[in-house]
Amino acid sequence: MITIKEIARQLNMSTTTVSNVIHGKDGEVSDDTKKKVEKFLKKVDYVPNINARNLAQNESKIIGLALKARADKYENLIMDPFVSVLIGGVEETIRNAGYFMMLYISSDTDEIMRHVSTWNVDGLILFGMLNDDGIRVSEKYKKPIVCIDTYSLEGLKHFTNVGLDDEQGTYDMIKYLISQGHKKIAFLSDNQSGVDLARLNGYKKALKDAGIKYKSSNFLQIHPKSDEIDESLAEICDRSKEFTAIFCVSDLYAVTLISALTDRGINVPEDISIVGFDDNMLGQLHRPALTTVHQDVKAKGITAADTLLKQLAGQKTPNQIKLPTHLVIRDTVRKIN
Amino acid sequence: MITIKEIARQLNMSTTTVSNVIHGKDGEVSDDTKKKVEKFLKKVDYVPNINARNLAQNESKIIGLALKARADKYENLIMDPFVSVLIGGVEETIRNAGYFMMLYISSDTDEIMRHVSTWNVDGLILFGMLNDDGIRVSEKYKKPIVCIDTYSLEGLKHFTNVGLDDEQGTYDMIKYLISQGHKKIAFLSDNQSGVDLARLNGYKKALKDAGIKYKSSNFLQIHPKSDEIDESLAEICDRSKEFTAIFCVSDLYAVTLISALTDRGINVPEDISIVGFDDNMLGQLHRPALTTVHQDVKAKGITAADTLLKQLAGQKTPNQIKLPTHLVIRDTVRKIN
DNA sequence: GCGTACAACTTATGCGCAAAAGTAACCGCC
DNA sequence: GGCGGTTACTTTTGCGCATAAGTTGTACGC
Numbered sequence: 001m002i003t004i005k006e007i008a009r010q011l012n013m014s015t016t017t018v019s020n021v022i023h024g025k026d027g028e029v030s031d032d033t034k035k036k037v038e039k040f041l042k043k044v045d046y047v048p049n050i051n052a053r054n055l056a057q058n059e060s061k062i063i064g065l066a067l068k069a070r071a072d073k074y075e076n077l078i079m080d081p082f083v084s085v086l087i088g089g090v091e092e093t094i095r096n097a098g099y100f101m102m103l104y105i106s107s108d109t110d111e112i113m114r115h116v117s118t119w120n121v122d123g124l125i126l127f128g129m130l131n132d133d134g135i136r137v138s139e140k141y142k143k144p145i146v147c148i149d150t151y152s153l154e155g156l157k158h159f160t161n162v163g164l165d166d167e168q169g170t171y172d173m174i175k176y177l178i179s180q181g182h183k184k185i186a187f188l189s190d191n192q193s194g195v196d197l198a199r200l201n202g203y204k205k206a207l208k209d210a211g212i213k214y215k216s217s218n219f220l221q222i223h224p225k226s227d228e229i230d231e232s233l234a235e236i237c238d239r240s241k242e243f244t245a246i247f248c249v250s251d252l253y254a255v256t257l258i259s260a261l262t263d264r265g266i267n268v269p270e271d272i273s274i275v276g277f278d279d280n281m282l283g284q285l286h287r288p289a290l291t292t293v294h295q296d297v298k299a300k301g302i303t304a305a306d307t308l309l310k311q312l313a314g315q316k317t318p319n320q321i322k323l324p325t326h327l328v329i330r331d332t333v334r335k336i337n
Numbered sequence: 338m339i340t341i342k343e344i345a346r347q348l349n350m351s352t353t354t355v356s357n358v359i360h361g362k363d364g365e366v367s368d369d370t371k372k373k374v375e376k377f378l379k380k381v382d383y384v385p386n387i388n389a390r391n392l393a394q395n396e397s398k399i400i401g402l403a404l405k406a407r408a409d410k411y412e413n414l415i416m417d418p419f420v421s422v423l424i425g426g427v428e429e430t431i432r433n434a435g436y437f438m439m440l441y442i443s444s445d446t447d448e449i450m451r452h453v454s455t456w457n458v459d460g461l462i463l464f465g466m467l468n469d470d471g472i473r474v475s476e477k478y479k480k481p482i483v484c485i486d487t488y489s490l491e492g493l494k495h496f497t498n499v500g501l502d503d504e505q506g507t508y509d510m511i512k513y514l515i516s517q518g519h520k521k522i523a524f525l526s527d528n529q530s531g532v533d534l535a536r537l538n539g540y541k542k543a544l545k546d547a548g549i550k551y552k553s554s555n556f557l558q559i560h561p562k563s564d565e566i567d568e569s570l571a572e573i574c575d576r577s578k579e580f581t582a583i584f585c586v587s588d589l590y591a592v593t594l595i596s597a598l599t600d601r602g603i604n605v606p607e608d609i610s611i612v613g614f615d616d617n618m619l620g621q622l623h624r625p626a627l628t629t630v631h632q633d634v635k636a637k638g639i640t641a642a643d644t645l646l647k648q649l650a651g652q653k654t655p656n657q658i659k660l661p662t663h664l665v666i667r668d669t670v671r672k673i674n
Numbered sequence: 675g676c677g678t679a680c681a682a683c684t685t686a687t688g689c690g691c692a693a694a695a696g697t698a699a700c701c702g703c704c
Numbered sequence: 705g706g707c708g709g710t711t712a713c714t715t716t717t718g719c720g721c722a723t724a725a726g727t728t729g730t731a732c733g734c
Contacts, residue, residue, distance in 0.1 A: 001454070001457070001720095003719095003720055003721085004720070004721065004722095005720070005721090013683080013684085014683070014684045014685075015684090015720090015721080015722090016683080016684065016685085016722085016723075017682085017683065017684080019721070019722065019723085020683095023722085027681080027682095028681085028682075028683085029681095029682070029683080030681080030682060030683085033682080033683085047451065047454045047455050048455070048720080048721075049392070049457065049719085049720050049721070050388075050455050050456055050457065051387075051388045051389075051391040051392040051397070051457065051719085051720080051721095052388075052392050052689090052719070052720030052721040052722090053720080053721055053722080054388040054689095054721090055386070055388040055389050055392055055688095055689050055690065055691090055719090055720080055721075055722095056688080056689055056720080056721045056722045056723085057689085057721085057722070058689070060388070080418075080421070081417075081418055081421070083421050084417070084418070084420050084421035084424070087421070087424070087440070088442065091440060091441075091442050092442070095441075095442075095443070100439060100441075100452070100456070101439065101440055101441075102437060102438065102439050102440075103424070103428060103438055103439075103440045104428075104432075104437075104438075105425065105428050105429070105432075106432070114384065115437070117338070117384045118384055118385070118387050119387055119437065120338070120386065120387065120388065255622045256622060258624070259622050259623075259624055259626075262624045263624075281619070282618070282619070282622065285592045285593060285596050285619065285623075286596075286622075286623070287595070287596055287599045287600075289596075338690095340689095340690055340691085341690070341691065341692095342690070342691090350713080350714085351713070351714045351715075352690090352691080352692095352714090353692085353693080353713080353714065353715085354712085354713065354714080356691070356692065356693085357713095360692085364711085364712095365711085365712075365713085366711095366712070366713080367711080367712060367713085370712080370713085385690085385691075386689085386690050386691070388689085388690080388691095389689070389690030389691040389692090389719090390690080390691055390692080391691095391719095392689090392690080392691075392692095392718095392719050392720065392721090393690080393691045393692045393693080393718080393719055394691085394692070394719085395719070
């Protein structure tokens with residue numbers, strides 16, 4: 001790798017002059033030398049040593065994307081197309097802005113923090129952090145942080161959140177189910193916090209507005225860990241007669257559930273209606289095609305990255321960005337009387 | 338961020354002493370000072386500045402994972418669960434070895450090369466490169482390179498390839514189809530090079546061994562670009578009566594095709610048998626569940642990363658690693674007479 | 675014809691770290 | 705008692721870059 005010093009030596013000039021040309025500092029250098037240097041740079045295919053540059057500038061041009069997986073969801077997380085689309089959106093945006101992306105997947109917040117400080121990343125995008133983790137990280141590192149899908153009022157004082165109007169999206173879907181004659185609607189999720197809680201609230205609100213009483217027994221818990229999922233699916237299938245429709249917090253769960261039901265001879269949507277949330281390829285390719293709440297995951301990644309880049313450029317950004325959702329009516333809901 | 342210099346000042350000793358403790362150079366430093374320094378390091382939560390360290394050491398502790406997307410497959414690539422599982426496998430392995438992963442997605446080899454040299458990565462994992470690209474990159478940067486799923490005899494002189502026995506896997510599947518009475522078997526792919534070509538060879542070989550003549554018209558070309566895919570699917574569906582079974586080079590294509598067929602009232606496996614390759618969640622969750630060739634994508638990522646780490650440690654590795662495949666018989670193949 | 679302003683450079687410094695080279699004290703040994 | 709060897713340090717250097725500070729040379733105004 002050729003260095004500025006060597007280039008300067010060969011061109012018989014100072015390193016500062018070369019450096020000035022590299023940084024396009026016109027006015028500091030004559031057109032003549034500028035051309036000469038530029039030609040030479042191209043010839044030797046000069047690439048700056050990023051470590052030296054970063055050391056001198058005290059920046060890194062790296063944006064960290066930390067995916068925190070709950071230990072019990074690890075496999076699931078990385079399998080989910082949601083994640084790769086998100087990564088794709090972030091990477092593309094960051095790269096176009098001249099930044100680099102360092103990906104970090106862990107279930108340990110401390111490990112993530114160590115990683116962040118080691119690399120002195122310029123900014124951080126966090127996904128899947130527990131609410132308090134985001135705060136912990138942001139308090140320790142005074143770098144801009146953008147969280148994705150984090151629900152925490154306290155957190156919003158410390159970082160920007162990019163999310164959805166989860167409550168509204170769910171509300172719309174439940175309202176749609178009710179309009180199709182459904183009253184016994186279950187809510188399937190793996191936890192009752194953050195995003196899932198917001199969706200649960202939308203569910204409750206829609207029921208309430210329709211005069212249907214919320215029953216806690218209609219909250220169906222799925223255990224995503226690979227050695228438990230079959231059991232929890234079996235339980236849910238066994239109880240399927242209690243409901244006419246099940247709202248699942250993700251397409252993944254919806255499709256998984258439909259498979260389990262189908263295997264037991266319970267047909268969707270004839271015997272029971274199933275809806276999801278996300279609108280990813282899983283539901284799109286499924287037959288019957290999944291009725292679901294659409295969210296634009298790539299846009300989420302892009303928005304998160306854009307917001308972070310703005311903050312790095314010193315611009316103000318709202319501390320809460322909610323992307324819209326819309327219903328995608330396909331074939332897994334039956335109209336009943 | 339506290340520096341070694343500052344620590345040395347506060348402890349009233351030289352930076353070298355501190356540095357020696359950090360690097361565990363016993364014998365260079367007394368137990369007393371060692372303990373003192375270690376205590377202090379813990380107290381101030383010292384984290385080395387990686388840029389300075391890398392500059393001084395001329396290494397980076399970064400492994401680059403470059404995903405090259407053919408421009409027309411970009412969306413597709415990042416959507417495919419294949420990619421996220423692969424990323425997950427690589428990231429996990431690299432992280433456990435104390436390395437970091439920089440992810441780079443691009444359709445431009447030159448851009449990837451620039452990225453590589455900018456960051457002075459210690460090693461590179463390439464996926465989706467055209468065969469010659471890998472050689473170009475490896476000739477320019479004398480760093481260890483591991484390619485995934487690259488078919489190039491020439492390339493194997495320059496780098497290690499981690500792949501599958503694609504030919505055998507396909508051979509086994511076609512043989513199975515034939516054992517189920519199928520003779521008119523189509524081969525669906527989007528190109529005829531690399532992995533797909535190896536699978537095509539397996540297909541041809543199995544036909545030949547069964548005394549069935551290969552017809553080039555049985556090669557079905559799918560155009561994955563979003564504005565062309567519907568058209569090519571329609572074409573294929575229109576011709577579906579010509580075959581009793583279609584081998585698809587990926588589960589994604591298989592499931593996509595089944596959806597298209599189903600939408601036209603053509604049932605799988607009653608009217609036509611469809612098989613895939615990969616065995617990912619797409620086919621697992623599909624009903625009827627997809628009969629496919631299993632490959633362990635995570636193992637692929639892990640193996641690639643492991644191999645690279647070995648090379649970085651100066652160990653010899655084979656220049657060609659083929660992971661095994663096996664058939665997964667599920668419900669998309671009908672036995673015919 | 676002298677001071678000033680400015681263009682076009684060069685020299686020097688430091689970012690934080692690792693490591694080579696240097697130093698000083700001490701111990702044992704013939 | 706002088707010398708090699710060892711221990712436990714310190715001083716110095718340099719990685720490649722950016723930049724602050726310094727140095728020319730020259731055109732211009734009065």
